[in-house]
């Protein structure tokens with residue numbers, strides 16, 4: 001089954017962009033996934049082909065019009081009724097590897113790319129659109145975010161990655177960052193590959209990697225570590241969490 005991606009954008013020429021190269025590019029030409037980048041402006045109805053208007057209540061910038069967005073989404077849904085419609089927005093929930101996996105397991109995705117100040121809020125409920133963010137920073141448009149989301153999905157599609165295991169041992173798959181990697185030369189500028197990785201003792205290597213993954217996660221991503229530990233040490237069902245004042 002082909003994973004079908006539809007991107008609704010004011011800059012269709014930004015696609016496939018980097019996704020036309022390397023693993024994703026080969027998978028695209030082999031039909032593992034398909035791409036339809038659709039110009040939102042084609043759904044404008046006035047003679048100026050307007051897609052945006054001034055913000056209600058005043059303020060800087062312009063807002064993407066819900067009527068134009070809705071027609072563009074309806075067009076995409078008519079062709080791909082089962083694909084979820086996501087909108088790139090810093091106000092959405094941050095994307096996670098587990099969400100990416102769920103998307104990659106599905107029929108495809110429709111992605112709405114914002115520009116200017118973003119979307120008229122009514123579009124989310126009005127067309128069952130889910131806002132998603134790629135991180136706590138502001139891009140100038142949703143297209144780069146859409147490329148990020150698609151890249152993360154495409155590499156998981158069957159046959160795209162060489163060794164299937166390279167998709168399972170990555171950071172986030174087990175809730176932790178991945179352990180560090182090394183390759184030859186053994187001695188590079190006086191820094192050597194850890195002895196254990198050269199020992200040939202697979203059990204010791206696995207234990208070292210686990211410990212490194214845990215240490216790096218604890219130091220670099222305390223948020224992930226807390227979640228990982230929380231999931232490991234779940235309170236017995238019915239147990240009440242203490243409040244700060246107790």
Ligand SMILES: C[S@@+](CC[C@H](N)C(=O)[O-])C[C@H]1O[C@@H](n2cnc3c(N)ncnc32)[C@H](O)[C@@H]1O
Nearest residue numbers: 088089090114117118133134138139141142145
């Ligand atoms: C300049 S931004 C609008 C930012 C918006 N006014 C706000 O403060 O939340 C224009 C568009 O870029 C995209 N964008 C910006 N940052 C993003 C992020 N962190 N994740 C996903 N999309 C983002 C969205 O599509 C957004 O509509």
